[in-house]
Amino acid sequence: MAHYPVFLELTGRRCLVVGLGRVGRRKLEGLLECGPAQVTGLDIRPPDSDIQRLLDSRANFSFLQRPFRAEDVLGQTLVFACSSDAGLNAEVAETCRLRGVWCNVADDPDQSDFILPSLIRRGDLVVAVSTSGRSPALARMVRQELDEMFGPGYEPLLTVMGRIREGVLSCGTDCDQNRDLFRALVGSELRRQLEIGDLAGADRTLRQVLPEVLHPEIGVYLHGSGKNF
Known part of the structure; x- marks a missing residue:
């Protein structure tokens, strides 16, 4: 399936990350760098020191320690289902689909409304690499090669x-x-x-x-x- 490449303006928008393990934390940090109005992290586990650091330093980040509820997706521009529980991720994706909210499911492009490319950043210069979800490892390799090509200048x-x-x-x-x-x-x-x-x-x-x-x-x-x- 061909994907439509696009860069989104998230200023004034709200986003939700369900599951704050390694993958969810990476998504969370990437979102916060883009300046949305609010990013909510949701996990049944209490916040660890890294999450607490973000809570202390980012006014646009909030944390909910409880199970996912269908109403959590209301008003969200983007939702990321990053739980280690595949069943929960499927539930989040279906809930978003019913409500017309875009959802990305970690490691499952077939259930996702959008996928995330590998990125090279040089200030405002952003180079995106995608294999349409077929091989993240190849996307990373290409990104590393391009990273050497696009120097600090x-x-x-x-x-x-x-x-x-x-x-x-x-x-x-x-x-x-x-x-x-x-x-x-x-x-x-x-x-x-x-x-x-x-x-x-x-x-x-x-x-x-x-x-x-x-x-x-x-x-x-x-x-x-x-x-x-």
Whole structure:
């Protein structure tokens, strides 16, 4: 089955994780990094030190120590069924399906409404790898190979490119010119220069590529680059 790849905006949304073992905890931590309004963890076991640490440090995380109830899925954007009890996971998935709530069942893509890819993060740059649930081990291997390909220079490059893009678009030049300029920048030495903190070299590169009207802004584009990223 083909899956539709998508990145979700969870700001202001609520999510539920049922079962806070190793898998559930990983899902929980990933959700909290995305800034939802509320993430609820549910488990019949009392919170251990790691869960307590999250409770103490994350205002948008709450914990319920009790069995799952059907009403728990109401108002949730995403639900993760991560219990070690396959029967409970199936119950959570069916409850979500009846109420139109998306559910991910750990290690069971056939019961899931969505699956999670392996990720490479370099700041705002996110590369996702999926085998459509058929081989998580292969997805991890591909991710590791890509992890070596996308070095640390991509994070500062993206930050600088984001700043430059705003300036270029404000110039009113046509789309073809903008496209050529952006491609020239990403194909230049700029990434390597930012990666090693060579801001003087990055300044020279930007002056060679950017129109003169933007040269006074180069300091702004590079502010915080290199080791400060």
